[in-house]
Amino acid sequence: ETGVTQTPRHLVMGMTNKKSLKCEQHLGHNAMYWYKQSAKKPLELMFVYNFKEQTENNSVPSRFSPECPNSSHLFLHLHTLQPEDSALYLCASSLQEAGVEDEQFFGPGTRLTVL
């Protein structure tokens, strides 16, 4: 257990559905991240939140909409996805404090399949 939980662990949705992924961290961290992991590709950073403020949007299509209501929770709202969006979606958190070793801790991921 890394202290980062994600729900659901598996999700199958049609292209017209709307769903949300949830991430919660119990580590007292200040930064949270969404990554996409596809087969044969490196992890792709999607969004970064520092102290609830979005600081990075890595050219992600608008059908992915993040929400960070507080430093412990992060959501990824999904709508009108495409089959190529099928992947493992990983949430991570880090302390993000100056002068401190700042590794990211990952959740177990949500395996998303878009039909």
Place this chain on the structure above:
Amino acid sequence: EDQVTQSPEALRLQEGESSSLNCSYTVSGLRGLFWYRQDPGKGPEFLFTLYSAGEEKEKERLKATLTKKESFLHITAPKPEDSATYLCAVQAVPQGGSEKLVFGKGTKLTVNP
């Protein structure tokens, strides 16, 4: 543009057969290099952070080293439970943006009993 290349893509070892994984990187200014282990169906698990050339860190059968252009993850006398995908990532000195990680594709290690 920051880049990370890991080699080999896949590696098969016999139990007890030591070897090394390579991570080559190009980055404008290195803040840190990270090694992660990822088991199938799970998120990456943090192993090491290296900050400067010449630095080494060890954990059980694993030792990570860093030069100005690459990092090695040495595995001594591996066991089947070391089988996993090993990911390397670099963090650049931030230039107006956040301190994001750039990952390599990983090396899939299989250790046969």
